[in-house]
Amino acid sequence: MEIIQIVGLGLIAAILVLVVKEQKPMFAFLISAFAGIVIFLFLIGKIEAVIKVLEDLANRSGIQPVYLKTILKIIGIAYIAEFGAQVVRDAGQDGIAAKIELAGKVLIMVMAIPIISVIIETVMKLLPA
Amino acid sequence: MTWLSQWLKEIIMVILLATFIDLLLPNRTMQRYVKLMMSLIILLILLSPIMKLFDANITDELAQQWDRASAATPGTYASLTSIQREANRIKARRDEQVMSYAAAQLETNMKKQLNDTLAISTNGHLSGGAQLEGAAAVISQSKLLFQVIAVQVKLTSRLNQEQPTIDRIHIQMKPVRKSEMEQPALPVMASTQGTVHEIEPVESVSKIGIPPIHAPSNTPLGQLDKTAEPLHISEERQAVEAFVKQQMSQQWVVKPEQIEVEWQA
Numbered sequence: 001m002e003i004i005q006i007v008g009l010g011l012i013a014a015i016l017v018l019v020v021k022e023q024k025p026m027f028a029f030l031i032s033a034f035a036g037i038v039i040f041l042f043l044i045g046k047i048e049a050v051i052k053v054l055e056d057l058a059n060r061s062g063i064q065p066v067y068l069k070t071i072l073k074i075i076g077i078a079y080i081a082e083f084g085a086q087v088v089r090d091a092g093q094d095g096i097a098a099k100i101e102l103a104g105k106v107l108i109m110v111m112a113i114p115i116i117s118v119i120i121e122t123v124m125k126l127l128p129a
Numbered sequence: 130m131t132w133l134s135q136w137l138k139e140i141i142m143v144i145l146l147a148t149f150i151d152l153l154l155p156n157r158t159m160q161r162y163v164k165l166m167m168s169l170i171i172l173l174i175l176l177s178p179i180m181k182l183f184d185a186n187i188t189d190e191l192a193q194q195w196d197r198a199s200a201a202t203p204g205t206y207a208s209l210t211s212i213q214r215e216a217n218r219i220k221a222r223r224d225e226q227v228m229s230y231a232a233a234q235l236e237t238n239m240k241k242q243l244n245d246t247l248a249i250s251t252n253g254h255l256s257g258g259a260q261l262e263g264a265a266a267v268i269s270q271s272k273l274l275f276q277v278i279a280v281q282v283k284l285t286s287r288l289n290q291e292q293p294t295i296d297r298i299h300i301q302m303k304p305v306r307k308s309e310m311e312q313p314a315l316p317v318m319a320s321t322q323g324t325v326h327e328i329e330p331v332e333s334v335s336k337i338g339i340p341p342i343h344a345p346s347n348t349p350l351g352q353l354d355k356t357a358e359p360l361h362i363s364e365e366r367q368a369v370e371a372f373v374k375q376q377m378s379q380q381w382v383v384k385p386e387q388i389e390v391e392w393q394a
Contacts, residue, residue: 050153054146061142062135066192067170068146074166075150078159101158108162114194115169122180 006039029091036090040083047079070111077107132178139174147171228284228293236280239298239381243277246376247369274305275369278393295383300373303393304366366392 013035021028051072058068081104089097147167154160173180279301286293374385 047153054149058142058146061138063139063142066195067143067174070170070195071146071150071167074163075153078154078163082159104159105162108159108166111195112166112169114191115166115173117194118180118191119169119173119176122176126179 002042006042009035009038032090033087036083036087074108074111077104077111080104081107136174136178139177140171143167143171143174224286228286231293232282232284235282235284235295235381239280239282239377240277242380243280243300243373243376247275247277247373250372275365276303276305277301277373278303295381295387298377298381298383298388300377300388300390301393302369302373302390 013031016031017028020031054072055068058065081100085097085100085104088100147170150163150167151160154163277300281299281301282295283297283299284293285296370390373390374388377383377388378385
C-alpha cells in the first residue's frame with residue numbers, strides 16, 4: 001500500500017505545483033523539493049532493510065567486509081548525488097546539477113584508486129623486470 | 130580445498146551483490162562509474178589467489194588506504210557537533226559529581242542536627258510545636274535514647290530548574306539505652322547491647338499470652354516491665370518517627386512522605 005501513498009503524494013504535489021506556478025514560481029519549486037525529500041526519506045527506511053539483508057548474506061558467506069563496505073559506500077554516494085542533482089535541476093539550475101553529479105563521480109573514482117593501485121602493483125610484480 | 134571453496138563463495142557473492150546493486154542504482158550517469166567500480170572489485174577477488182603468492186594481506190592494506198582517504202577530509206578538525214556532544218558529556222559528569230558532593234554534605238548536616246535535637250528532647254528542653262508535645266514527652270520519658278546512624282539523601286535536578294531538589298531522605302535510626310549513653314559508649318558496645326535488649330522480649334512473649342489485657346498497664350518496674358516493652362517500643366518508635374519527620378520537614382523544606390525511617394536493632 002505504500003506505493004499508493006507515494007504516488008498520491010507525487011500527484012498532489014504535481015497538481016499543486018501546476019496551480020501555484022502561475023502566481024509564484026518560487027513556491028512551486030519549494031513544493032516539488034519538499035515532495036522529493038519526503039519520498040526520499042520514505043525510501044531510506046526500505047533501503048535499510050535491503051542493506052541489512054545484503055550484510056547478512058555477506059557475513060554468512062564469509063566475504064571480506066572491506067568489499068561490502070566499499071560497495072555500500074558507492075551506492076550511498078550515487079543515490080545522494082543523484083537526488084541532490086535532481087532537486088537542483090528542478091529549480092532550473094542545470095549547471096549546478098551537473099557539478100553535483102561530477103562531484104559524485106569523482107568521489108566514486110577516489111574509492112577506486114586503492115583497488116587500481118593494488119591490481120597494477122600485482123601485475124608489475126608478475127611481469128619479469 | 131577450503132581456500133578454493135572460500136574463493137568461489139566470494140566470487141559468487143560479489144557477483145550477486147553487483148547485479149543487485151545494478152538494479153538499485155538510480156540512473157545511467159552513475160551506473161557506468163559504479164559498474165567500473167564493481168568490475169574492479171570482482172577482478173580483485175578473481176586475482177586474490179595470485180595476490181596471496183606475493184602479499185599476504187591485501188585486504189588489510191586496502192582497508193587502511195580507504196580509511197586514510199576517508200579520514201583525511203574531516204578528521205583533522207573535530208566537527209562542532211562532536212565538540213558540543215563532548216562538552217555536554219563532561220558537563221553531565223561534573224553535575225553528577227557536584228550533586229553527590231552536595232548530597233554528602235546534606236547527609237552529614239542532617240545527621241548532626243537530628244542527633245542534636247534528639248539529645249535535647251530527651252533531656253527535656255524542647256521548643257517543639259504544640260501537637261508534638263505528646264511525641265516529645267514520650268521521647269523524654271523513654272528509657273531509650275534514639276540515635277541517627279546514617280542519613281541518605283537522594284537529589285534530583287529537574288530540567289527547568291537550576292537548583293537540584295531533595296527527592297528522598299532515608300534515615301537509619303537505632304535505639305540505645307540511656308544509661309549507656311552516660312559514659313561515652315563505643316559503637317560496637319552499643320550495638321551489642323541493642324541486640325541483647327532486642328532478644329529479651331522474645332522469650333517473654335509466652336508469658337504475655339496468658340494475661341493479655343492488663344499486662345501492659347499496671348505492672349511494677351520489675352521483671353514484668355520487659356513484657357510490656359514490645360508494644361511500648363513500637364509506640365515510642367512511631368513517636369520518634371513522627372518527631373523526626375516533623376523536624377526534617379520543617380528544617381529542610383521537604384514533604385513528610387519523602388522521608389523514610391528505618392530501624393536497626
